[in-house]
Amino acid sequence: MKLAIATLLIGSAAAFAPAATPMRNSALSMSTETTTEKAFAKLPASIKPGVVTGPALVDLLDAAKEQGYAIPGVNIVGTNSINACMEAAASYGGPIMVTFSKGGGQFIAGKSVNNDADQASIAGTIAGAKHVHEVAALYGVPVVLHTDHCQKAWLPWIDGLLTASEEHFAATGSPLFSSHMLDLSEEPLEENIGICKDYLEKFAKVGILLEFELGVTGGEEDGVDNTDIDSSRLYTQPEEVFYAYEQLSQVENGAFTCAASFGNVHGVYAPGNVDLQPKILMNSQAYIKEKIGSDSDKPMKFVFHGGSGSDVSDIQEAIGYGVIKMNIDTDTQWAFWDGIRAYEAKYHDYLQGQIGNPEADDKPNKKYYDPRMSLRAGEEAMAARLVKAAEDLKCVNVLN
Template structure:
């Protein structure tokens, strides 16, 4: 199935909202991690979202070039090629673009979409995330409205965030963020719905914060309050009507209690980002391979090693299998298994 077009992507999100499940949004950085995620979605009969961050894009472009937009484009082009062979729908998303990186990341990608459409080609990306959470809410929404208007014109979905997700991701550290910043208020949620609802034809997702934290922590260290999502949705509906309810995104989901995850699905979460857990699941088999084949991957004591052991294809296949299993588990946890719209 080709990468989901705009209408299919919108149907995917509506399907998730109606049936109270969420799509795993898997951060990818290479063809290998893409292959792992796609295989998992296919086996789970689950549509999904592949997403690339600014750091992931920069990594994919190579350590010499270090161009985050170019790397994201290269990964998206690969996804378009290989996704056509899989019996599921997949959307391509960009993750966490703060205001100070708009000119290096999102705006060049929007320009690439505009260029492709002028040439009669399909969109390369399905959606983008603008993370203005560090800005005052009014400034955040001013930029978000501008970006949403452009996305609407280009048939793209925009994801926005208000409130700060704790922890650290891609070099952005919020570990010392004030506690009140970790919880989006109902008043802020109404302000977001009111501001973005003014954009004609705009389709967006909203990452509200309810104590969620990037990274993974021992049970009990993360104080999630999913009822914040419930209360915010009620406030939005009372102020603006049922049609203003959000399609919500759960950030910082790695290591969360399953009961908390399931509760958020009841309140409108339709996308959950999964990165830390899949990073570990990918790396763990590589570590296992290296420990078990130490004298094969290294040329020690004058020996020549074992080419079968240091050929990257061997241990990267194992890494893909490890990540694949974790993505399939995410499909189960988010009640998304067997929900594909692909026929």
């Protein structure tokens, strides 16, 4: 069942296990704040500009929960959208999560490349991740490298990415990716969490965080189509959240987050057509708190999938119940296109031929049809839309 990965992100470095269990040293649960100089005034010292993994990622998510904001998690399809994400983060003064889908990875490798064994999806996702590693620090913000919905049939994609992270960890002491999402919500709850548990054991060895889904996120996104799903599956129960928490907490040094469904949907929906029930998250927090005897009212960190058409008040209510990341895709896709569309409209008469425009019949138009011009317009529009998203998520000026 899909519990909206955005719904269950564990509370602190210690909260990856029940509160009664002593915190274990690991790539994900051991803070380094006491041994490093702070780069951001409002964040723990472990967090530096560039890709954030391991203990620094845990510290970053803890800060989001404690300070009451959510990080935009943005689906990308190439370096233009990757760079727009980081440009936006530098503008609004907060962290960003760059998210690769299986289809997005394939697009980066090239749609003409054979992908029968996910080789294009694997290669493209790795290539995109390496791009982020090379340039992220230049933007001066924390960047989380994440992968989106991975169904059971797509697990070989994650296997390939895990191999790349293991190699990167052996060479550098950190994984290539910060976190991966396994979306096994179409499977029975026990099978879903059982497979997640197996993968978490592998992730924990190299400092990768697991995001998993319970319940179902409605709508359609990048090959995942739940448009005709039974509406009852759009709402997760606290008992399901706790079962997952209890099982995954048994993994030594395991760090995980959960997307719990509370009526959220993918796709384009007008405000008022989406029936969000954020109190499902509040009830899950209370249930887990009672079960583990936690002192915290928000022992879980939740992530929010499918925010399209959601009222800002509902989004911010969900943040109050422990949501620390919200996925954004539909709106940024439109923004990128709208930027290109506006560019074409503005320079239409300069884009009808290589030579000849309103200024002169023999004047060249190269500087207008140079692909970098229209693509840059798309980047700027996407970045502007993400600044607005960050405002809605209270993620503005949270670094310094």
